[in-house]
Amino acid sequence: MKPKAYSYIRMSTDVQLRGDSLRRQSEESRRYADDNDLDLVEDFRLEDIGVSAFHGKNVAQGALGKFLVLCEQQIIQAGSYLIVESLDRISRQNPQAATTLFLQILGAGINIVTLTDRHVYRAGSSDFTDIIVSVVIMSRAYEESRTKSLRVGAAWENKRRNIHDKKLTQVAPIWLRLSADRTAFETVPERVAVLRWIFDEADQGKGSLQISRVLNQRGVPTFAPSKGWYESYVSKVLTNRAVLGEFQPHRYIDGKRVRSGEPIPNYFPAIVAREQFERIQVGRAVRRLRGAGRKGQNNINLFQGVATCGYCNARMMIVNKGAGPKGGVYLRCDRARRSADCSASGWPLDHFEGAFLWFVEELDIAAIVQGASSEETRKALEGQSATISADLETQKKMRERAFDLLGEPTSATAFVRGKIDDASMKIDELERKLASIKEATMIAAASQKRPLEEVRLMIKEIGGWQTADGDSRSRVADWIKRNVKELLLFTDGLDQSDQVAADAKLRQFSVALAGGEFRTVQINGDDPTVASYSVHANDDRWVLTQDGEHLVHH
Numbered sequence: 440m441k442p443k444a445y446s447y448i449r450m451s452t453d454v455q456l457r458g459d460s461l462r463r464q465s466e467e468s469r470r471y472a473d474d475n476d477l478d479l480v481e482d483f484r485l486e487d488i489g490v491s492a493f494h495g496k497n498v499a500q501g502a503l504g505k506f507l508v509l510c511e512q513q514i515i516q517a518g519s520y521l522i523v524e525s526l527d528r529i530s531r532q533n534p535q536a537a538t539t540l541f542l543q544i545l546g547a548g549i550n551i552v553t554l555t556d557r558h559v560y561r562a563g564s565s566d567f568t569d570i571i572v573s574v575v576i577m578s579r580a581y582e583e584s585r586t587k588s589l590r591v592g593a594a595w596e597n598k599r600r601n602i603h604d605k606k607l608t609q610v611a612p613i614w615l616r617l618s619a620d621r622t623a624f625e626t627v628p629e630r631v632a633v634l635r636w637i638f639d640e641a642d643q644g645k646g647s648l649q650i651s652r653v654l655n656q657r658g659v660p661t662f663a664p665s666k667g668w669y670e671s672y673v674s675k676v677l678t679n680r681a682v683l684g685e686f687q688p689h690r691y692i693d694g695k696r697v698r699s700g701e702p703i704p705n706y707f708p709a710i711v712a713r714e715q716f717e718r719i720q721v722g723r724a725v726r727r728l729r730g731a732g733r734k735g736q737n738n739i740n741l742f743q744g745v746a747t748c749g750y751c752n753a754r755m756m757i758v759n760k761g762a763g764p765k766g767g768v769y770l771r772c773d774r775a776r777r778s779a780d781c782s783a784s785g786w787p788l789d790h791f792e793g794a795f796l797w798f799v800e801e802l803d804i805a806a807i808v809q810g811a812s813s814e815e816t817r818k819a820l821e822g823q824s825a826t827i828s829a830d831l832e833t834q835k836k837m838r839e840r841a842f843d844l845l846g847e848p849t850s851a852t853a854f855v856r857g858k859i860d861d862a863s864m865k866i867d868e869l870e871r872k873l874a875s876i877k878e879a880t881m882i883a884a885a886s887q888k889r890p891l892e893e894v895r896l897m898i899k900e901i902g903g904w905q906t907a908d909g910d911s912r913s914r915v916a917d918w919i920k921r922n923v924k925e926l927l928l929f930t931d932g933l934d935q936s937d938q939v940a941a942d943a944k945l946r947q948f949s950v951a952l953a954g955g956e957f958r959t960v961q962i963n964g965d966d967p968t969v970a971s972y973s974v975h976a977n978d979d980r981w982v983l984t985q986d987g988e989h990l991v992h993h
Contacts, residue, residue: 444468444477444520444552447503449487449528467554468522477520498540503529510547517548517562525555612681613662615707624707630662631710637676638711641719642818643910644917647673677723683716684709714822721825725920739912741792741919742926748772749927749949750935751781758785770928786930786946793967794948798960801952802918821921824876831869838862877954925951933961945971 446468472479487501498504509515521544523529529544529551530537541560544551551560611617614630633654640650651668661668680687686706689698746755753774760766769785796804841858929935932945947961957976962969 441476441478442518442520443516444472444479444522445483445485445506445515446479446522447485447487447506447528448524449501449503464524464554467524471522471552471554471557472520479522498530507543507547510544510549515549518550519548520550520552520559522552522554525553526551612679612707614710626708626710633659633662634676634682634710637673638682638715638719641677641722642715644722644913644920647671647677649913677719680716681707682710683713712822714819714826717825717829718818718822720829721821722917722921739916741795741912741916742770743916743920745919745923746770746926746928748774748781748783749929749933749947750783751775753781755928757788770930772928772930783930783935786928790965790967791928791946791948794946794960794962794970795950796915797968798970798973799950799952799958801922801954801956802915804915820876820879824873827869827873827876831866831873834862834865834869838866922953923950924953925949 446465448464469479469481471477485502485506487503498507506515506521526541530540532540541551545560545562545564548562550562552558553560611624614627614634615624616627617623618625637650637654640653641647648670651670651673654668654673659668661672665672676682680702684705684707685702687698687702740757742755744754747753748755751772751774753772755770756773756776758769758771758776760769768788770788770791771785772781772783774781775783796802838859841855841862927949929947929949933947944965945961945963947959949957949959951957958973960973961971963971
């Protein structure tokens, strides 16, 4: 039988694949096998594409490592041939590691063939010259790789040091272009206008799908050749920190694009304010957690992902029973709807919406719907809070990484402890700022109380569940998702076994807000603005309202 031959091809990047290298090496291996009466195994692909031999990953994680395991298990028989273009395809590590690998392959009984000179390094050979030649070749390959790595790294570091004199690269976000002298980026006005509109819409609680639909309906040109705007692209734009002027350098390691160093601030022209950007990220995170609700202009559920059953803690769903005396649209416990361990009845949706919007006074409907100056104040405070929260999270992660370093024996303990102390001081300062912002938000909300008739009118103006005024409902739903921590509905009264309460349509809801407020309201009857009692708590103060009387407790 002919000896088996295996062709090993390694390329450090996929750029070579777009050329002729892969085909050429494959054909050369086949030609060598034919010329030397070898059986080339072609159904066993021995390729490491985009895997570095400088770091030895082709052995640790790649195909060459698997080949060695098969040799040790004698699945690949001794006396077989490993065909490579040159020895530097096997390893570009330091001479000691490269020589060890070379001898390991020979020690497994595998002959190594290099196509560049058609030389055969034979297993079991006592020819010391072969070993010397292999060491020289692989040492040269290691030095070439090391020199190239150092030069590329030094070149980029030099570019970073001169970043304000000349930009690192002409590559820029698609709404910018590099100036002729390469010293600055210029905006593309029509694209920046679209970009800011996208952020403004997202700031109103619109999702990426809604925004992309409007862009397509209006025929807004895309930034790049494409058949219209896509939800994924809008999401990518909304999370791209380049709009803040940040540039994150990258480099290729083992054929993969990875981050290189910290982001560079003020590298690009800032397109949106950071407060708006961070506020939008908070809103998107909340919608991912609680759900974005039904897609489209109609059927906007204000309480999607927020309202839960007070009896079993299951989610509350909208149930449309259609027209007729027993019809209507209700909020109902999902378990009760499925007759699964809960018997809670439904709460007419328009009735509950009216009660919630009436009694939760922190939600300034007029300001949210009409975009009044008070709403701008609220947004500014939310933006500051989101920005501080983002910085706070960054400092906490830095402190955690520093704590992890303390466990390493080679760490500079004094330096690491200094980093921990520095991060802790910044965390304390940011937490104080955040508490101050929250207090200012509460004060602003307390000063925005509106006349009762105006609130009643605004509740009617935002319409019901199926309404053409989707924008207003989207903004109200966004406020609820951002600010409501918990919302419990007791559709049959607090004590579900109380048949008298159920017959009297005694319903109750409890809501906890992000600012620390808590409110419980019990409604008896068909008018959602009339309560049997309501309790409003804030920190150590609470107010009880019952039958029109106010009792204030401290």
